[in-house]
Amino acid sequence: MLFRCAIVSIFLVAAACSDTLPRTADGKPDLQGIWQAQNRAAEDLEALATIPYQPWALEQKRANFASRATADPLVRCYMPGVPRIMYLELPFQIFQAREHIAMTFEWSQVYRLIYMSGAPQLYPGIGSWMGHSRGRWEGDVLVVEVTDHNPGTWLDAAGNFHSERLRLVERYRMLDADTIDYEITFEDAKVFAEPWTIRMTLQRREDLARLNEYQCQAEVEEASGAFEPDLHTWYPAAPPPDNAPFDAAAGGELPTLTTPAEIPRLPDGTPDLNGYYQSDAGGANYGLEAHAENFLTPASRGVVIDPPDGRLPYQAWARTERLDRELPHRGYDDPTAHCFVAGIPRSHYIPSPAHIVQTEDYVVVLFERMAWRQIALDGRAHPPDDERFWMGSSVGRWDGDTLVVEARNFNGKAWLNEVGDVITHAETVVETFTPVGTDRVIYRATVSDPIAYTRPWTIEIPLDRRPDELLEVACHEDNNDLQHLKDVRDEYRARQEEEG
Amino acid sequence: MNTARGKKRRAEVTRRLRIAGLERGARGLAVLAGILSVAPVAAHHSFSAEYDSERAVQLTGKVTDMRWSNPHAWIFIDVAQPDGTVVNWALEMGGANGLIRRGWRREDLPPGTVLKVDGWQARNGSATANISTVTFTDGRTLFAGTSNAATPRQ
Numbered sequence: 001m002l003f004r005c006a007i008v009s010i011f012l013v014a015a016a017c018s019d020t021l022p023r024t025a026d027g028k029p030d031l032q033g034i035w036q037a038q039n040r041a042a043e044d045l046e047a048l049a050t051i052p053y054q055p056w057a058l059e060q061k062r063a064n065f066a067s068r069a070t071a072d073p074l075v076r077c078y079m080p081g082v083p084r085i086m087y088l089e090l091p092f093q094i095f096q097a098r099e100h101i102a103m104t105f106e107w108s109q110v111y112r113l114i115y116m117s118g119a120p121q122l123y124p125g126i127g128s129w130m131g132h133s134r135g136r137w138e139g140d141v142l143v144v145e146v147t148d149h150n151p152g153t154w155l156d157a158a159g160n161f162h163s164e165r166l167r168l169v170e171r172y173r174m175l176d177a178d179t180i181d182y183e184i185t186f187e188d189a190k191v192f193a194e195p196w197t198i199r200m201t202l203q204r205r206e207d208l209a210r211l212n213e214y215q216c217q218a219e220v221e222e223a224s225g226a227f228e229p230d231l232h233t234w235y236p237a238a239p240p241p242d243n244a245p246f247d248a249a250a251g252g253e254l255p256t257l258t259t260p261a262e263i264p265r266l267p268d269g270t271p272d273l274n275g276y277y278q279s280d281a282g283g284a285n286y287g288l289e290a291h292a293e294n295f296l297t298p299a300s301r302g303v304v305i306d307p308p309d310g311r312l313p314y315q316a317w318a319r320t321e322r323l324d325r326e327l328p329h330r331g332y333d334d335p336t337a338h339c340f341v342a343g344i345p346r347s348h349y350i351p352s353p354a355h356i357v358q359t360e361d362y363v364v365v366l367f368e369r370m371a372w373r374q375i376a377l378d379g380r381a382h383p384p385d386d387e388r389f390w391m392g393s394s395v396g397r398w399d400g401d402t403l404v405v406e407a408r409n410f411n412g413k414a415w416l417n418e419v420g421d422v423i424t425h426a427e428t429v430v431e432t433f434t435p436v437g438t439d440r441v442i443y444r445a446t447v448s449d450p451i452a453y454t455r456p457w458t459i460e461i462p463l464d465r466r467p468d469e470l471l472e473v474a475c476h477e478d479n480n481d482l483q484h485l486k487d488v489r490d491e492y493r494a495r496q497e498e499e500g
Numbered sequence: 501m502n503t504a505r506g507k508k509r510r511a512e513v514t515r516r517l518r519i520a521g522l523e524r525g526a527r528g529l530a531v532l533a534g535i536l537s538v539a540p541v542a543a544h545h546s547f548s549a550e551y552d553s554e555r556a557v558q559l560t561g562k563v564t565d566m567r568w569s570n571p572h573a574w575i576f577i578d579v580a581q582p583d584g585t586v587v588n589w590a591l592e593m594g595g596a597n598g599l600i601r602r603g604w605r606r607e608d609l610p611p612g613t614v615l616k617v618d619g620w621q622a623r624n625g626s627a628t629a630n631i632s633t634v635t636f637t638d639g640r641t642l643f644a645g646t647s648n649a650a651t652p653r654q
Contacts, residue, residue, distance in 0.1 A: 123600055296547035296620065296630060328623060331549020339544065350544075352571070352597075368597070369544070369571065418546040471570075471597040475544055478569030480590070484550045487624035 021140070021174050024096055025267070029140050029174040031094045031101075032359065034205040037087035037182070041200060044158040048200060051160060051186075052193040064159025072157055077216035078477050079110055079129035079370070081153025082146050083168060083184050090214060091205045093374070095357050095364050097274050101135060101142070102357040102364050102372075108216045109341050109371040109391070113355055113470060114144055121469070127164055128472035129153060142172040152477075163190040178204035209380070213389045217476050218340045218413075227338055232321060232451075233412040235388045235425035239451045243315050246450035250313075251306040254458060257434040257442050259401035264438065266358075271401050271435045273356045273363060276469065279443070280462040281349035285417045288312060288459055297419065303349070306446075306458040318422040318452040325420020329492035332485040334415050339475035341371040341390045343414025344407050344429055345445035349461050355470050363396060363403060363433075369473045375405050383409055388425060390414060403433040424451040439465035544571040551630045555621035559589055559629070563613040568596040568606050575634070577615060579627075589627045591617055593634075 022030040040047040053061060064071060074080055080088060085105055092105040101114040114133040115121070121132060127150045135144040146168040154161050171183040180202040187195045221227035231237055264272040283300035289311055290302025304310045314322065324330060336342050342350050352368040363375040375396040382393045388411035396405040412425030427449040434442045446458040561577035573596040578586045619631035635641055 125605075126600060294548065295553040296551055326546075328546075328549040331546040334545060337545035352595075468601070471600060473570040473595065473597065475571055478567070478572075480567075480569075480574060481545050481550055481572070481592070484622050484624050484626070484628065485545060488549060491624070 020176055022177050026098070028096070028137055029142070030096065031142065031172060031174060031180065032096055032361075034091050034093045034208045034211065035180065035202040036089070036091040036205050037200055038203055039087065039200050041087040041198070042084065042089055042156055045156040045160050045198065046158065048198045049196060052196050054191060054193050057161075057191045061159050061161060064154070064161055066159075068157060068159050071159070073152055073154055074157065074216075077108065077220060078152065079474065080107065081129055081149060082112065082131045082133070083170070084153060084155055085110060085112075085130070086170075086182065086184075086202075087200065091208055091211060093211055095359050095362055095374075097357045097359055099274065100355070100357050102366060104211060104364065104366075104372045104374060106211045106214050108214060111366050111370070111372045113357070113366055115469070123469060123471060124148070126471060127151075129474050129477065130472055131166075131168070140174065142170075144168075144170040144172070146170065150474075161191065162186070162188045165190045172202075175201075178206065210376070210383070210393075211374075212387075213391065215340065215390060217338070218335075218390070221338060227335070227340075228333070230333075230413070232317070233422065233424040235411050237412065237424060237451065239426070240315070240317050243317070243451070244454045246448075246453070247455040248448065248450075250455035251458070252446070252456065254306060254444065254460075257402070257432075257436055259435050260437065262438070263401075263435045270398060271403075273358045273403070273433065273435070273441065275439075275465045276353055276355050276467070277441070277463040277465050278353045278468075279349050279351075280464060281351060282461070284349040284459065284461060285346070285351055287417060287419050288421050303459040303461055304457055305444075305460045307455070312421065312457055313454045314422070315452055315454055322420050322422050325415070325422075329489045330420065331418075332482070332489040334418055334420065335413055336415070336418070337482060337485055339479050340413070342367075342369070343390055343410065343423070344373065344392055344394070345431065345443075345447070345459065346414060346416055347371060347373065347391070348443055348445070348463070349417075349459075352473060353466075353468065353470065354463075363405075366470065368470045369475055375403075382406075385409070388412075392427075392429075401435060405429075405431040405433070407431065422452045423447070424449055426451040433463075441465070547630055550622055551620040552623045553620065555623075556618070557621050557629050558616070558618050559591075560614065560616045561589065563609060563611050563615060564588060565611065566606060566609050568599075570595040570597050573599060575609070575615070575617075575631075577617070587627050589629060591619065591629050591631045593631060 024030045085107065088107055090106040092103055095102040099117040101116060103112040105111060112130060112133055114135045116135050121134060125148060127148050129150045131146045132148040133144050133146050135142055149164060149166045151164040166188040169185040173181040175181050182202050183197060183199045185195055185197045186192060266272050282303055283298050284303045286298050287300040288304055291300050293299040302310045304312060307313055331337060347367050350369060354368060355366045357364045361378050365373050373391050373394055375394040377396050380395060382395060388409055390411055390413060392407045393409040394405050394407045396403055407429040410425050410427045414423060416423050427447060430446045432444045436442050441463045443461045443463050444458055446456050448456045559579050561579035563575060564578055565576040567574040573593050575591040577589050579589050580586055614637045616635045617631040618633045619629035622628040
């Protein structure tokens with residue numbers, strides 16, 4: 001059967017195979033899973049088709065090719081754009097919800113959110129690295145139009161390129177359970193003499209249970225020494241010998257939350273968390289404990305609900321480190337100043353919105369500041385202990401109307417906020433997402449970290465659903481602050497050296 | 501800058517940030533939309549680490565460029581010096597996404613526009629400032645006067 005389908009696909013008639021396709025509850029082909037292109041497109045797209053450049057653009061392409069070792073945006077870890085992200089030699093995962101399709105990519109936490117409802121785009125004409133995707137089903141074919149491209153991306157490593165006038169039409173046609181026929185039509189009147197089309201297959205990566213992390217810029221800066229290891233927090237740092245014992249049983253009695261019956265629900269009765277959310281974070285990104293405004297550091301209302309005094313139960317060394325991190329010369333050490341991902345729980349209270357895509361098997365959170373987390377609901381085990389990630393591993397389950405998540409396997413590189421509240425690789429987090437109204441979810445995170453704390457502690461932050469759309473944050477691509485922060489640090493170090 | 505004036509200015513910045521309800525994300529009031537510093541809303545790094553509380557600046561100059569970037573947008577202005585030279589200042593604000601959600605687009609601030617800004621200079625001494633207020637020569641506040649009731653709030 002597979003052989004017959006493959007032959008049929010050559011003639012672009014997939015219908016013969018359609019009876020074998022996996023389908024979602026609403027009858028659409030089920031594209032969900034981990035996929036990867038297996039071809040040379042990332043290296044040189046012209047391995048698949050000759051690109052009909054206008055004469056000036058052909059000259060530009062040749063110049064790009066000649067300088068590709070330094071001019072390729074990917075060399076600087078800039079977002080690859082669409083379609084290049086689709087055929088990079090790294091896997092990606094597709095999630096299908098009712099009104100949105102999410103694609104999460106192993107490459108640097110990049111994602112695509114494809115709007116499927118047919119509603120008009122809220123912010124047309126805002127160029128972005130990953131473009132704007134709106135899709136529809138034509139029979140069994142998923143058709144996606146991608147517009148609003150940033151002219152800064154290339155189509156491959158050979159210097160093939162486009163302008164801001166690029167418009168893509170993608171067609172995803174499932175040939176069998178493990179193969180997607182993927183077609184892209186390129187239109188760009190500024191660069192190309194005529195529209196042109198390429199076609200490739202995407203293969204299911206059945207060998208992969210989950211995506212890993214390839215954090216391009218973080219790896220570059222760690223290798224160069226621009227981002228320095230923290231020997232207190234990074235895996236596998238040991239606890240200091242004089243640490244107080246960790247009282248794992250302390251606390252844990254939290255006010256009860258109630259979910260009304262009439263909240264939005266999926267057909268099976270599960271709370272429907274899908275949508276765009278803004279956290280009411282109360283300044284948690286500038287301190288989890290309550291504090292007043294201090295120069296340009298805004299006030300925090302304090303989001304710690306356990307211990308009841310709102311104070312983080314620090315180990316002595318970690319409190320000292322926290323106070324040191326607040327000094328100006330440590331501002332450079334905050335990973336988010338480098339535009340690295342924020343980790344958990346910080347990603348939920350950095351002051352940027354997020355979009356939740358919920359399927360039967362996953363809750364996927366797409367953070368506007370270009371990072372994703374996927375919470376597996378299939379009862380799977382966490383990865384082996386020596387596999388560590390910026391965003392950790394998240395496994396969830398529904399307990400009544402509350403989504404309960406356990407997150408662990410962190411690498412200990414994140415900070416909890418800009419003032420440097422401390423978290424280490426020993427962190428495990430039990431989170432709850434409880435709808436308390438039609439458009440309000442209460443997020444709680446109980447953090448246990450025996451290296452930095454003497455007992456577990458819990459924060460609470462409301463998340464508000466709004467009728468809005470994500471806009472891309474190209475943090476690393478537009479990071480003008482890091483050099484200033486580095487100057488402050490370097491000046492401090494030079495002064496220390498002078499003073500002996 | 502003398503200390504008393506510095507304290508007063510800091511108090512003013514504090515007051516404006518508080519009025520703008522930035523921590524609560526309560527925006528959309530046209531009259532307050534001009535409080536552009538929105539820094540807390542989109543910050544990805546510590547402003548207190550990058551900017552110097554002892555270096556308050558007030559600058560007037562012509563816009564040469566605006567970078568609609570995130571988490572911070574930047575305005576560049578040419579500021580004439582007493583000796584006749586011109587210094588191009590980079591002025592940091594909150595992210596472009598917040599401005600876009602309030603209905604503003606890059607065309608709304610053409611080069612040549614004269615602005616007066618208040619802010620804090622970078623600790624490294626470069627011509628860089630984090631700005632708290634932006635005012636046109638006629639007294640209007642930048643981006644004020646546009647009601648975005650139809651635009652969903654961030």
